[in-house]
Amino acid sequence: MTDWTEKYRPSSLSEIRGNNKARDQLKKWADTWDDHRDAVIVHGSPGVGKTSAAHALANDMGWPTIELNASDTRTGDVVEKLAGGAAQNQALTGNAGGRQLVVMDEADNLHGNADRGGSKAITEVVTDAGQPMILIANEFYDMSNTLRNNCETIEFRDVQARSIVPALRHICKQEGVEYEKAALRAIADKNDGDLRSAVNDLQAIAETNERLTEDDVTVTGERDRSSGIFDFLDALFKEKDAKSALEESYDVDETPDDLLNWVEDNVPKDYEGAELATAYGFLSNADKWLGRVRATQDYSMWRYATDNIAAGVAASRRGEKGGWTRYGPPSYWQKLGSSKANRKKRDYVARKIAQTEGVSMSTARREMMPFLAAMTHHCKNRELTVAMTAKYDLDAEHVSFVTGSGKDTNKVGSVVEDAQTLREEAAVEHSGGAFEGARGSASDDDRADSEGGGSDGTAVEERAEDSEAEASGEDDDSQTGLADFGT
Numbered sequence: 345m346t347d348w349t350e351k352y353r354p355s356s357l358s359e360i361r362g363n364n365k366a367r368d369q370l371k372k373w374a375d376t377w378d379d380h381r382d383a384v385i386v387h388g389s390p391g392v393g394k395t396s397a398a399h400a401l402a403n404d405m406g407w408p409t410i411e412l413n414a415s416d417t418r419t420g421d422v423v424e425k426l427a428g429g430a431a432q433n434q435a436l437t438g439n440a441g442g443r444q445l446v447v448m449d450e451a452d453n454l455h456g457n458a459d460r461g462g463s464k465a466i467t468e469v470v471t472d473a474g475q476p477m478i479l480i481a482n483e484f485y486d487m488s489n490t491l492r493n494n495c496e497t498i499e500f501r502d503v504q505a506r507s508i509v510p511a512l513r514h515i516c517k518q519e520g521v522e523y524e525k526a527a528l529r530a531i532a533d534k535n536d537g538d539l540r541s542a543v544n545d546l547q548a549i550a551e552t553n554e555r556l557t558e559d560d561v562t563v564t565g566e567r568d569r570s571s572g573i574f575d576f577l578d579a580l581f582k583e584k585d586a587k588s589a590l591e592e593s594y595d596v597d598e599t600p601d602d603l604l605n606w607v608e609d610n611v612p613k614d615y616e617g618a619e620l621a622t623a624y625g626f627l628s629n630a631d632k633w634l635g636r637v638r639a640t641q642d643y644s645m646w647r648y649a650t651d652n653i654a655a656g657v658a659a660s661r662r663g664e665k666g667g668w669t670r671y672g673p674p675s676y677w678q679k680l681g682s683s684k685a686n687r688k689k690r691d692y693v694a695r696k697i698a699q700t701e702g703v704s705m706s707t708a709r710r711e712m713m714p715f716l717a718a719m720t721h722h723c724k725n726r727e728l729t730v731a732m733t734a735k736y737d738l739d740a741e742h743v744s745f746v747t748g749s750g751k752d753t754n755k756v757g758s759v760v761e762d763a764q765t766l767r768e769e770a771a772v773e774h775s776g777g778a779f780e781g782a783r784g785s786a787s788d789d790d791r792a793d794s795e796g797g798g799s800d801g802t803a804v805e806e807r808a809e810d811s812e813a814e815a816s817g818e819d820d821d822s823q824t825g826l827a828d829f830g831t
């Protein structure tokens with residue numbers, strides 16, 4: 345199933361909705377670029393069309409694009425890419441004066457990357473780019489003063505509900521989806537401001553309903569949807585035996601994929617040690633089955649996933665459980681997929697883990713990240729958090745992503761500092777060699793699965809046992825892999 349937000353990404357500025365003024369400004373900026381040669385900052389909330397507008401503009405102008413991501417771009421790379429790209433572009437395409445549009449995503453993440461040249465160097469690159477450059481940001485004021493003062497600025501406003509409705513109507517027509525007008529209005533109201541999430545909602549609802557009604561929209565509302573699942577989690581983790589947990593799972597109105605996310609995210613709140621490890625093992629198996637379903641579209645295998653999720657997790661329980669637990673929606677998974685910025689952070693962390701540990705991205709994401717997240721929640725196990733940060737070379741934003749602590753908190757700041765010291769010490773001890781050697785080679789990337797492509801069942805299977813050992817052997821250094829950093 346193609347993602348409708350991608351399928352209906354505007355290919356020309358004329359298709360950008362609800363931001364006419366910004367759209368016209370952007371076109372004017374491009375048309376007059378030879379006269380002013382300024383970079384432009386395009387800022388606004390997530391899902392309002394900033395990135396789409398940049399690419400649509402490039403399309404309209406016939407300019408090839410170079411994409412850069414601020415959070416993983418080193419200043420040197422930018423310069424190199426620009427120089428290389430420009431030369432290549434001129435030689436190969438001979439397009440209008442070798443013009444190409446540089447699109448830098450997440451430009452509000454530029455600062456704070458001390459080792460990456462920082463905002464001063466970036467400002468220089470931006471002003472000397474010699475090519476039209478668009479910096480995309482959610483938080484305008486997170487960008488340095490100098491940078492802001494050196495660029496033109498265009499604000500993309502939230503897309504109002506009344507502009508969302510026609511966009512949804514257009515998609516319904518293209519997809520042959522029947523709808524009640526009130527249903528589209530309800531989706532638009534619910535997602536006021538954010539066209540991307542409105543399109544996501546539309547797709548989710550259209551997938552399960554022949555004709556969209558207003559009721560479908562309200563029924564899928566988060567609160568209604570969640571009430572059944574909370575009761576189920578409570579029963580699953582605390583009282584049900586395998587068989588009745590499985591039976592109860594049939595009444596939960598979630599797909600096995602979502603159910604897995606809910607269970608995976610909440611199980612560390614009630615389980616610990618060996619029982620948690622066993623539960624994770626079952627969840628890995630479930631993930632493997634879900635991967636097979638995705639690959640074969642054979643939905644009869646869903647039940648094997650559910651067996652593992654419900655019966656497996658219930659059977660992993662050791663000892664009495666009671667009390668009241670504050671379960672939450674799968675923040676991990678939501679957070680992981682909810683915005684492009686977060687997806688990038690997730691993938692950065694997963695890639696680092698994959699490279700360092702020699703596992704697939706899928707395994708890193710599905711098994712190791714939730715585990716690390718549970719262990720380092722709010723940096724509570726500080727030593728481990730520092731070790732993780734050092735080992736996987738994480739920045740504050742990544743640490744905050746994994747631990748759930750705010751990235752600007754002192755806690756995260758000091759973790760990152762200590763990790764830096766640890767890395768330096770390790771580099772000295774191993775004279776650089778051992779440490780570098782421990783990290784993945786480029787070929788590890790080949791094993792990494794692609795975005796959204798589902799999990800690699802085999803890799804998950806292989807790792808299932810390891811992860812069990814890891815979870816149960818917290819103090820077994822060789823298992824956690826964080827040992828070389830002094831945990």
Ligand SMILES: Nc1ncnc2c1ncn2[C@@H]1O[C@H](COP(=O)(O)OP(=O)(O)OP(=O)(O)O)[C@@H](O)[C@H]1O
Pocket residue numbers: 348349350352353354359360361362363389390391392393394395396397482503511539540541543683684685
């Ligand atoms: N103004 C818009 N006009 C038409 N489609 C839009 C608009 N805004 C968002 N969309 C839809 O949402 C998707 C995501 O938009 P886009 O990535 O451009 O948003 P963004 O503002 O760059 O968000 P982020 O800051 O999260 O990257 C697009 O592919 C498109 O389907």
